[in-house]
Amino acid sequence: MAPMGIRLSPLGVVVFCLLGVGVIYHLYAGVISSRIAALRQHRTVDLRELLALSVEAALQGGREVRRVREENVFEKSKGKAKDGANERLTMANLCSHKKMYHLIKNTFPYLQVNAEQHSRVGAEETGAWNRVIPADLQPIGEGRAVAADDITVWIDPLDAAHEYSENLQKYVTTMVCVAVNGIPIIGVIHKPFTDYTAWALVGSGANVRARSSYSARSPRVIVSRSHEGRATRFIQTALGNHTQVHSAGGAGYKVLALLDPPVEQQERADVYLHITYIQKRDVCAGNAILRALGGHMTSLKGEQIDYSHSAGAANHGGVLASVGLDHLALLAKLQSADSRRER
Structure with a gap:
């Protein structure tokens, strides 16, 4: 007598196959997600490189701020800020922010960059940083590797926007800051109309210094x-x-x-x-x-x-x-x- 075999209907075959695919998918997805998590944990950024990139971003933003002023492009009011002052949305703000934001994101796409919402739109025409450390940053020595997930980058594409609209150029700056676990570690302040840039990396060096004395009695x-x-x-x-x-x-x-x-x-x-x-x-x-x-x-x-x-x-x-x-x-x-x- 021939042994009895298990026969599956066409529907059963389909169900069986789907169950198998589901098991394989979940196993595969689990492996992939664990590998991605491991990569994120080990992904680091060199702080000296990030300082050099921050300086370049501030410079590129500053060039846009100066260019727009020289071309006298129309600017419009954003209304009242929370402190009561008039805020202005300028073409300089938009162009500078776009340059700064995309330069940083194209170089380190996995970093969190805090930017105004309007900077997130438009073509990414800015290329990535070339990773060359400028000569004036060389003396700070080797950088420090920091976990990328601990970093928040803050960019200000046009500080003193109200004064900019009044052509009070001396007050205008472009700025980049890097915080690690919420603590500010890198700071760059660039004055586009005097081509002056101040920068510092906490614990490594700065190109500015405090004055020799300050007045406590009559500050x-x-x-x-x-x-x-x-x-x-x-x-x-x-x-x-x-x-x-x-x-x-x-x-x-x-x-x-x-x-x-x-x-x-x-x-x-x-x-x-x-x-x-x-x-x-x-x-x-x-x-x-x-x-x-x-x-x-x-x-x-x-x-x-x-x-x-x-x-x-x-x-x-x-x-x-x-x-x-x-x-x-x-x-x-x-x-x-x-x-x-x-x-």
Whole structure:
């Protein structure tokens, strides 16, 4: 008697095949996903390369800012910013942001780059960086490898946009900052109308330095033009009526005012204070440069500003920046004045 065999109907054959394919797919997908996860864990970026790329991005953005100004391209208002000042969306902003954003993403596509939404549209005509370390960056020595997933890059394609629209060129900068686990490590501030660039890599070097002395008894405090009156009253309550208050445009410009750069028409200040909301991309680069020089930039409550992508783009706690002064003592005076004001 012949052994009985198992016969599958055509439908059964199809089901059996589909089950087999499903098992194979899940096994394969599991292997692939684990390999991708492993690659992401081991993917690193050299910080010296990232500094050189950041400098190049700021320079390329600056060329666009200058080109658009020279061509006198139309600019339009974006409306009111959260601090009450008029924001302007300019062709310079768009062109600069496009250059900076795509240069970084074309070179390191897996990095998180915090950019305004409009920078994400348009053709990617900017090529990748050539990975050549410029001569002025060579002295900082070997770079440090950092996990790519720990890095957030912040770009500001046109700092002092309002002043730019008024042709107040000295205040205008383009900036790039690199934060590692939320801490600013690389800062680049470029002044396109004077071709001056300040840069720093915390723990490795900088091409700028702090001044030899700062005034603690009668400090010169630099604030934003948009809220000079409010800031002056608060500062003189905290630090005394003898305190000099000077207003200027652009967060990058204000940080440079604390240093000793050979820049024409650059005012000097002992303290930089911002009392209202400000975008993190405006202050990240300056924060990194000050940290590299032993300085400080905190909120008005003394909190460190978190520049990780998950922490959001806005800083609501104000800004106090100093180098060469007792930062904690300044904070204590400001907080004391603030508590008296609230009573």
